[in-house]
Amino acid sequence: MKDVAAAAGVGLKTVSRVVNGEAGVSEATAGRVRAVIEQLGFRRNDGARLLRQGARTGSVGLLLEDVADPFYSQLSRAVEEVVRAHGSLLLTGSSAEDSARERELALGFCARRVDGLIVVPTSADHGYLAPETAAGTALVSVDRPMPGLEVDTVLADNRAGAVAGTAHLLRQGHRRVGYLGDAPDIFTAAERLAGYRQAMADSDCPVEEPWIAMGRPDPLGIRFALARMLTGPTPVTALMCGNNRTTVAVLRELAGRQEHPALVGFDDFELADLLAVPVTVVAQDPTLMGRTAAELLFRRLRGEPAAPQHIVVPTRLIPRGSGELPP
Amino acid sequence: MKDVAAAAGVGLKTVSRVVNGEAGVSEATAGRVRAVIEQLGFRRNDGARLLRQGARTGSVGLLLEDVADPFYSQLSRAVEEVVRAHGSLLLTGSSAEDSARERELALGFCARRVDGLIVVPTSADHGYLAPETAAGTALVSVDRPMPGLEVDTVLADNRAGAVAGTAHLLRQGHRRVGYLGDAPDIFTAAERLAGYRQAMADSDCPVEEPWIAMGRPDPLGIRFALARMLTGPTPVTALMCGNNRTTVAVLRELAGRQEHPALVGFDDFELADLLAVPVTVVAQDPTLMGRTAAELLFRRLRGEPAAPQHIVVPTRLIPRGSGELPP
DNA sequence: AGTGTCGAGGACAACGTTGTCGTTCGTGGC
DNA sequence: GCCACGAACGACAACGTTGTCCTCGACACT
Incomplete structure (x- = not known):
């Protein structure tokens, strides 16, 4: 200049x-x-400008598990649209479910003085963000609550969704339903498992432990879990899958096997309707969740709500065939 | 402080x-x-720090068509990994194929003094970025060349891929092959169309214009195009689809119709192998493309290559069934 | 005791902007 | 001719850091 x-x-x-x-x-x-x-x-030079004005930087950080996961990439796009509508720019980072990495990224964003942070938190304590919120950085937790910090939060109704999906299978006459979910320290995984258990209990269906498999979805783990569920002394006749990754891994594994249990997946995914047996799902609305979280963030930046908000986005059961198979 | x-x-x-x-x-x-x-x-406050030091900001901008598109979200993740390995942060933006929006985002990133920019360029002229590169901002074009500026570029071998896909159909005995692609002003769409034409010409198969449909993939457009191709006086017996969006839209439309033409899609996509008729594709490697682009960017930041590099990433035909259907 | 040396720590300018306040100059009214 | 006034513009400080250079005291050596 x-x-x-x-x-x-x-x-x-x-x-x-x-x-x-x-x-x-x-x-x-x-x-x-x-x-x-x-x-x-x-x-x-916007850096100098912001330094001088001490004002907002017009940038927002988004921290999620994996941008390449369709659920998060849709959420991400929704966040981006809102951020753009407010004239801000978006910093993105994938935590890869690693809390150290998440923390590093979050603090990096804060050092860049983002106005706000939208986070899909890992299960570690997030107290380290307290000074940032105290300093005026807006913070919104999405998809999961943030352990150790009271913040605006947008969640899907995980438990009700899992109940609905499991109950749907039970209504088809299934009594032995298996559950495959993500690692149980992940909030959504735990909630959905609880929903499954609740639905089973509500229908007086005892759950046998071999029917439950929790862990990061890798093909080999899924293979063993399915073998255990489908060929034990009390084989399951239906499966509830806890997330899109797991559902896809299960479908891929089932394609190589003889058994064709009924199946309901949590999370919708592209082409679910075009598979040989179209897949019944409990659909979340990642776009709505992302948009809601971002709008909450900007409301917070305008200083609007006094107390942290907790918003729950409902899920929707979409019957397509796989969940209507009889026992 | x-x-x-x-x-x-x-x-x-x-x-x-x-x-x-x-x-x-x-x-x-x-x-x-x-x-x-x-x-x-x-x-x-990193802003002040960078202002004082006049050094790199440790941030990189990524500009693509749509983060929610699986091809770009994978590419995006690969870029992120490399950026992270170099200790930088990533700003992301979706141009939505709108060159004004792309320009706005790119200049916004530059005002934030990103060290470099990785762009999937729209077809508009990008001369406006010349001052930035002159000022030392590294610039890499990925997936498409950048009109109006000589920069490092990473492309898939679009033409050869389309030739391979089309030739594969012709080898199955098809003579009337249709082509559905994206808007022809998009570089990849034009290249792939050219590859299709070339393969047809190489096999002395005349192409009739109703067999070709180019445009943004919307369900209605696809429906009309397919109706024209499949029910005219000289109906096609096979289809070449120019990108993942189009392929999926075509599959969805075909599911509601009687005809089951052979089909090869450009771009691999999740579950392609699990469909009723598994889909043969010409696979790109978005991860490799993203990683290559990001590494090129950091090499450029280290001042390494003198002249702009042009890297072409090969494609790979994956036969799965849909492309092997006879006429 | 005087001198040199070294470690710890502070004063100050500068990075590129912008807010505040002042200066200059032309114009119009009396 | 004088003054008031407003438009056009510039000088300067400040934002939060860091690089450069300085001071101050302790200690060892002559």
């Missing part, structure tokens, strides 16, 4: 005025300055 | 030294300063 001022033969402040469209510059001068700016390819 | 210095009863610079782990501070003082930092929840 100094260079521009020198080249245009005007003062520093005049260039600043032109750049910011402020009044008090004659059209002749402004034109000359603009020409020099164009010629020199000058762009204002 | 001023507050920390005051509270700890030391000078500003001493706090700075502690924060940066510089020598010249006694352990006693350093401990005291660290305690105050902890207590006050102080975090260094």
Whole structure:
């Protein structure tokens, strides 16, 4: 900017005025300055601007488990749209379910002075973010609650969804239903497992422990779990899958086996309706969740709600065939 | 930091030294300063730091069509991994194929002084980025070349892939093959269409214009296009689809129709192998493309290659069934 | 005791902006 | 001719850091 001022033969402040469209510059001068700016390819340094103004940086951080997961990538897109509508930019990071990595990214974002942070928290304590919220950084937790900090939170109705999915299978006449879910220290996984147990209990169906398999969805683990569930002395006739990754892994494994148990998946996924047996799912609305979280963040930045909000987004059972198979 | 210095009863610079782990501070003082930092929840303002140092900001911008598209979300994740390995942060934006929006985002990133920009360019001229590259911002174009600017570029071998996919159908005995692709002003769409035409010509198969449908993949457009291709006087017996979105839309539309033409899709997609008729695809490697682009960016930041690099990532035909159906 | 040396720590400027306040100059009214 | 006034513009400080250079005291050596 100094260079521009020198080249245009005007003062520093005049260039600043032109750049910011402020009044008090004659059209002749402004034109000359603009020409020099164009010629020199000058762009204002937002870092310095923000430093001076002490204002918002116009950027928001989004921290989730994995951008490549369709659930999160849809959520991410929804967040982006809201952020964009507010004229802000979005920093994204994948925690890969590693709390150290999450923390590192979150603090990195804060060092860049993001206005707010939208986080899909890992299960570790998030007290380290307290100074940031105290310093005015808005914080919204999405998909899971944030352990160790009272913040705005947007959750799916995991338990009710799992109850609905499991109950749907039971209504088809199944009594032995298996459950495959993510690692139980993940909030959603635990909630959905609880929903499954509740639905089973509500229908007086005792649950045998071999019917339950919890863990990060890897093909081998799924294979063993399915073998145990489907070929034991009391084989299950139906499966409830706790998330899209697991559902897909199960479908892939089932494709290589003889058994064709009924199946309901938590999370909708593309092409679920086009499979040989279309897959019944308990659909979440990642777009709505992302949008809600982002809007909550900007409401918070406007200083609107006094107490932390807790919003629960309902799920929806979509019968497509796999969940309507008889025992 | 001023507050920390005051509270700890030391000078500003001493706090700075502690924060940066510089020598010249006694352990006693350093401990005291660290305690105050902890207590006050102080975090260094990276904006000011970078302003002072005039150095790299440790951030990179990624601009693509749509984070929610599985192809781009995988690419995005790969970029993120490399960026993280270099200790940088990632700003992400979706252009939604809108060049004005892309430009706005790109300039926004540059105002934040990102060290580099990885872009999936729209078809508009990108000369506006010339001043940025001149100012030292690294720039890499991925998935498509960047019109109007000579930059590092990572492309898939679109034409060869489309040739391979189309030739594969022709080898099954098809002579009338239809092509459905994205809007022809998109580089990849045009390249792949050209590959299709070339393969047809190589096998002396004349192409009739109703067999070709180019445009943004919307269900209605696909429906009309398929009706035209499949029910005209010279109906096609096979389809080549130009991208994952189109392939999925076509599959969905075909599911509601009687005809079951052979089909090869450009881009692999999850569950392609689990459909009623598993889908033969020309697979790209979005992870490799993303990683390559990001590594190129950091090489450029280290000042390594003199001239802009052009890297072409090969595609791979994966026969699964749909492409092996006879006429 | 005087001098040199070294470690600890502070004062100050500068990075690129913008808010505040002042200066200059032209115009219009008396 | 004088003054008031407003428009156009510039000088300067400040934002939070860090690099440079300085001071101060302790200690060892002559």
